[in-house]
Amino acid sequence: DTGVSQDPRHKITKRGQNVTFRCDPISEHNRLYWYRQTLGQGPEFLTYFQNEAQLEKSRLLSDRFSAERPKGSFSTLEIQRTEQGDSAMYLCASSLSGPHEQYFGPGTRLTVT
Amino acid sequence: AQSVSQHNHHVILSEAASLELGCNYSYGGTVNLFWYVQYPGQHLQLLLKYFSGDPLVKGIKGFEAEFIKSKFSFNLRKPSVQWSDTAEYFCAGGKDFGNEKLTFGTGTRLTIIP
Numbered sequence: 001d002t003g004v005s006q007d008p009r010h011k012i013t014k015r016g017q018n019v020t021f022r023c024d025p026i027s028e029h030n031r032l033y034w035y036r037q038t039l040g041q042g043p044e045f046l047t048y049f050q051n052e053a054q055l056e057k058s059r060l061l062s063d064r065f066s067a068e069r070p071k072g073s074f075s076t077l078e079i080q081r082t083e084q085g086d087s088a089m090y091l092c093a094s095s096l097s098g099p100h101e102q103y104f105g106p107g108t109r110l111t112v113t
Numbered sequence: 114a115q116s117v118s119q120h121n122h123h124v125i126l127s128e129a130a131s132l133e134l135g136c137n138y139s140y141g142g143t144v145n146l147f148w149y150v151q152y153p154g155q156h157l158q159l160l161l162k163y164f165s166g167d168p169l170v171k172g173i174k175g176f177e178a179e180f181i182k183s184k185f186s187f188n189l190r191k192p193s194v195q196w197s198d199t200a201e202y203f204c205a206g207g208k209d210f211g212n213e214k215l216t217f218g219t220g221t222r223l224t225i226i227p
Contacts, residue, residue, distance in 0.1 A: 042203050042217030099164045104157040
């Protein structure tokens with residue numbers, strides 16, 4: 001069990017550019033979650049998948065954000081036309097279905113200049 | 114709306130002092146509750162969890178928490194803290210069975226003075 005991994009760990013981009021982040025969950029976990037965390041706040045839910053199906057999206061997830069989990073394994077989160085307000089830590093977590101705890105990855109820190 | 118609140122933003126204690134961090138939740142129905150810890154430079158790790166049953170739950174590193182339904186609280190406790198407990202602590206809640214998403218508090222920064 002290598003835990004949840006995320007790539008890249010840091011991303012600096014200019015406003016208006018597109019960025020994509022990747023998350024690899026714990027292999028036997030069928031649920032995958034994306035959260036966003038800004039300074040001084042706790043993580044905020046963005047979206048989650050059960051296998052390849054995206055089952056819920058937060059209102060925080062504007063039209064510029066899209067997430068996929070094409071084969072029910074890894075997931076990608078894309079942000080189009082980045083804005084300075086998108087600067088944050090993007091966290092991925094995974095779990096088994098049902099009442100189980102979520103395991104978090106190290107996060108991708110995005111800085112939009 | 115579901116919410117989790119942590120009223121202690123920064124707590125400073127000396128080693129061997131006792132710790133209690135507050136967490137209150139606002140949920141309808143059955144709730145699952147968690148405490149996560151983030152040590153400096155590391156990712157979020159689960160300290161302990163409550164799904165049902167005994168309201169006093171024990172976690173790793175000597176931490177425990179008590180679910181008090183009548184007070185909508187899930188406070189974290191440790192009888193004697195160590196310098197290595199310096200970290201940020203987050204309380205989180207999820208709705209009953211399923212636990213599709215977690216709602217986090219704003220976190221409490223704990224500083225232990227040797």
